[in-house]
Amino acid sequence: MHPIEIKPNVYWVGAVDWTTRDFHGYSTYRGTTYNAYLIMDEKITLFDTVKKDKKGELLHRIRNIVEPEKIDYLVVNHVEMDHSGCLPEIMEIVKPEKLFCSTMGRKTLLDHFHREDWPYEVVKPGQDLSLGSKTIQFIETRMLHWPDSMFSYVKEDKLLISSDAFGQHFASSERFDDEVNLNDLMYQAAKYYANILYLYSPLVSKLIASVQEMGLEIDMIAPDHGVIWRDPGRIINAYSEWSSHKARKKALVIYDTMWHSTEMMAKAVADGIQDEGVSVDLLDLTVNHRSEIMASVLDAKAIVLGSPTLNNGLLPRMAGFLMYMRGLKPANKIGAAFGSYGWSGEAVKLMNKVMEEMKFEIVDPGVRVKYVPSHENLKECVELGRRVGKAVTEAV
Numbered sequence: 271m272h273p274i275e276i277k278p279n280v281y282w283v284g285a286v287d288w289t290t291r292d293f294h295g296y297s298t299y300r301g302t303t304y305n306a307y308l309i310m311d312e313k314i315t316l317f318d319t320v321k322k323d324k325k326g327e328l329l330h331r332i333r334n335i336v337e338p339e340k341i342d343y344l345v346v347n348h349v350e351m352d353h354s355g356c357l358p359e360i361m362e363i364v365k366p367e368k369l370f371c372s373t374m375g376r377k378t379l380l381d382h383f384h385r386e387d388w389p390y391e392v393v394k395p396g397q398d399l400s401l402g403s404k405t406i407q408f409i410e411t412r413m414l415h416w417p418d419s420m421f422s423y424v425k426e427d428k429l430l431i432s433s434d435a436f437g438q439h440f441a442s443s444e445r446f447d448d449e450v451n452l453n454d455l456m457y458q459a460a461k462y463y464a465n466i467l468y469l470y471s472p473l474v475s476k477l478i479a480s481v482q483e484m485g486l487e488i489d490m491i492a493p494d495h496g497v498i499w500r501d502p503g504r505i506i507n508a509y510s511e512w513s514s515h516k517a518r519k520k521a522l523v524i525y526d527t528m529w530h531s532t533e534m535m536a537k538a539v540a541d542g543i544q545d546e547g548v549s550v551d552l553l554d555l556t557v558n559h560r561s562e563i564m565a566s567v568l569d570a571k572a573i574v575l576g577s578p579t580l581n582n583g584l585l586p587r588m589a590g591f592l593m594y595m596r597g598l599k600p601a602n603k604i605g606a607a608f609g610s611y612g613w614s615g616e617a618v619k620l621m622n623k624v625m626e627e628m629k630f631e632i633v634d635p636g637v638r639v640k641y642v643p644s645h646e647n648l649k650e651c652v653e654l655g656r657r658v659g660k661a662v663t664e665a666v
């Protein structure tokens with residue numbers, strides 16, 4: 271195995287996880303990687319580590335370049351366990367002279383590992399660190415996506431080691447963006463944004479503006495997941511667009527169904543949306559994972575929700591999806607709801623309430639149908655779809 275040199279004397283030493291399929295509720299059907307980077311300079315420096323069970327792979331890749339005991343500095347850009355799970359064992363082996371982290375990084379490391387004796391060196395935002403021939407500038411990125419998060423910028427190489435930002439849960443034998451299928455890559459990058467960073471969109475916009483103000487030249491972005499961007503402009507532009515909540519002329523009909531009545535209604539609503547020349551995806555929650563749906567929510571203008579009433583509430587898959595979507599804070603959406611019921615029929619009201627809390631523009635009170643829709647009921651659903659379609663066309 272040849273060492274993977276991404277810039278002169280900068281190596282990728284991470285681990286590829288081909289088998290993980292769940293990442294705290296996010297479906298990682300393409301696996302992921304945990305990236306770590308090693309700079310060989312007067313001060314040999316390791317940036318981040320990997321998930322606990324991938325320690326062997328990290329050490330193997332480091333040993334192909336240098337004995338781990340020779341590492342002088344460790345930089346912890348982010349404490350979440352997928353990047354620090356094996357930190358205690360790596361600290362025992364490496365015994366670094368210094369462990370660099372943000373102010374919140376130190377606190378978070380203490381809360382995780384309870385080791386007061388580690389050689390913490392808290393860095394200030396914008397602070398420089400010379401490794402010999404290379405200089406690291408630390409950039410605080412608090413809440414992108416944890417309080418401790420920061421970037422490390424290698425000035426001489428114009429290389430941004432960006433922690434979780436710009437990542438993708440995407441396992442591959444290739445390490446660079448121009449070596450993989452671009453459509454697959456951009457889909458995984460969008461899905462990652464929608465499920466990890468969406469709620470921090472205002473901070474993402476601010477960060478992009480401040481990096482531009484700083485005049486930081488970026489030739490390469492090396493995130494902690496997925497492939498490395500040799501075309502950083504592509505992913506920065508995508509982040510600009512996603513964080514501005516720019517939407518296409520597209521609607522989603524997301525539903526769950528008990529005895530197919532709500533499904534019949536969903537199809538009629540979708541027909542109405544399509545009648546208005548708006549693209550529509552019909553997403554049954556029983557066969558579409560919530561994290562895939564969120565990737566579609568990212569650039570959809572309208573979200574139409576369907577659920578029958580169960581025990582005076584929603585079907586559990588819809589309740590779970592709403593909880594998940596609300597936490598990710600999509601903005602500037604048009605909303606509407608529909609559903610069948612037997613006797614009480616609260617589902618439509620409940621879905622509208624959550625969408626109102628999310629500040630969606632509710633364009634219709636919604637359609638409720640008792641038990642099984644008649645032809646007339648389905649026509650009402652088509653009309654609901656048309657109202658949504660018209661609203662999308664006016665808004666986009």
Ligand code: FEO
Pocket residue numbers: 348350351352353415416434494495
């Ligand atoms: Fe990839 Fe926030 O950890």
